[in-house]
Amino acid sequence: MAAQRHNESGGTELGRFLRARRTQVTPAEVGFTPGAGVRRTPGLRREEVAALAGVSIDYYTRLERGKETRPSLAVVDALGRALKLDTDELDHLRDLVIRAARHAPEPPPAPSRTVSPQAKILLENLRPSPAYVTSRTLDLLAHNPGALALYAGIEDWPAKQRNLARFLFLHPAARDLYADWDTQIAGCVARLRALGGTDPDAPDLANLVGELLLKSPDFGKLWDRYEVTRRPHAQKPKTFHHPLVGEITLNFQGMQLEGSPGHRLGVYVTTPGTPEHDATVLLDMAAPRAAQIPAATDRQSPRQP
Numbered sequence: 001m002a003a004q005r006h007n008e009s010g011g012t013e014l015g016r017f018l019r020a021r022r023t024q025v026t027p028a029e030v031g032f033t034p035g036a037g038v039r040r041t042p043g044l045r046r047e048e049v050a051a052l053a054g055v056s057i058d059y060y061t062r063l064e065r066g067k068e069t070r071p072s073l074a075v076v077d078a079l080g081r082a083l084k085l086d087t088d089e090l091d092h093l094r095d096l097v098i099r100a101a102r103h104a105p106e107p108p109p110a111p112s113r114t115v116s117p118q119a120k121i122l123l124e125n126l127r128p129s130p131a132y133v134t135s136r137t138l139d140l141l142a143h144n145p146g147a148l149a150l151y152a153g154i155e156d157w158p159a160k161q162r163n164l165a166r167f168l169f170l171h172p173a174a175r176d177l178y179a180d181w182d183t184q185i186a187g188c189v190a191r192l193r194a195l196g197g198t199d200p201d202a203p204d205l206a207n208l209v210g211e212l213l214l215k216s217p218d219f220g221k222l223w224d225r226y227e228v229t230r231r232p233h234a235q236k237p238k239t240f241h242h243p244l245v246g247e248i249t250l251n252f253q254g255m256q257l258e259g260s261p262g263h264r265l266g267v268y269v270t271t272p273g274t275p276e277h278d279a280t281v282l283l284d285m286a287a288p289r290a291a292q293i294p295a296a297t298d299r300q301s302p303r304q305p
Contacts, residue, residue, distance in 0.1 A: 012066035013197050014096040019064055020226030021083045022049050029084060044083075052082035069100040088194070092228045096197055111135060111204060111262045115142040119257055119265070123147075128277075128284035129269050130250075136195060136262035137204050138164040138188070145287030146280055150268065152177055152243050165192065165208060169216040179239035179247075189222040190229040197228065238268070244286055245279040 023043035050060040062068035080090040115133050123131050123144040130146035140162040153173035154162055165188050168174050175181050212219040239249045250268040257263040270277040
């Protein structure tokens with residue numbers, strides 16, 4: 001059931017996005033006065049979106065049903081205004097239009113899970129700041145001790161199962177750990193939704209989404225809303241209610257790793273001499289011995305003459 005839900009056979013991803021987004025806009029938001037009686041359609045009706053975008057009802061219906069796949073840029077922008085899309089959502093809509101117009105898109109190469117030796121050394125050098133490397137689907141590919149300790153409870157899982165989205169939705173400790181759990185899960189799903197719209201057949205994404213749809217009703221509700229974001233990490237402080245160090249607020253910085261497509265470095269930074277810095281030192285010291293990074297073993301031995 002979850003796999004069918006993720007890979008719906010009817011229509012196109014463009015159509016599914018348009019349908020999902022119009023259900024999130026109320027008539028009042030776009031200046032319409034609801035008529036008498038009960039509206040059977042949540043959000044806007046097709047004819048209302050068509051009127052706002054300046055296209056015919058038939059044309060808009062064909063877009064939603066996947067019968068029309070080549071709207072002009074002007075129509076795309078008009079739909080964006082009608083559906084009150086933000087910048088990320090409008091960019092996503094444009095990408096979906098490009099993808100829908102292709103007759104035989106080339107399958108993307110499988111993403112690598114191998115973290116470079118240089119990145120592992122960087123994680124070690126960043127101690128005691130919790131730092132980690134994730135894949136595009138938030139698999140925890142590498143980390144230093146403090147990062148493993150910060151996500152309290154994730155060490156219960158085998159290394160291959162450690163994924164920040166899986167942790168957010170399926171680990172019993174996550175809801176108490178994050179001070180803004182609701183905000184975190186919404187941003188996580190929006191990021192996965194953006195990836196799914198332009199690369200829906202990627203096995204790494206399909207497997208993760210299928211699992212979360214099956215096991216987490218919270219994930220399913222957010223997935224159906226089809227909100228998207230292209231900002232992988234919000235560069236703002238994050239507050240944790242940690243079982244070891246108590247409440248701690250850490251500044252965060254995320255960045256793409258050059259030469260490693262899809263790999264991102266995440267670092268929680270503090271100022272030496274502050275309680276927050278002392279807390280990260282404690283986390284670094286308290287991490288399981290298995291979390292230590294064997295950076296030296298990642299260096300290639302010099303070739304023998």
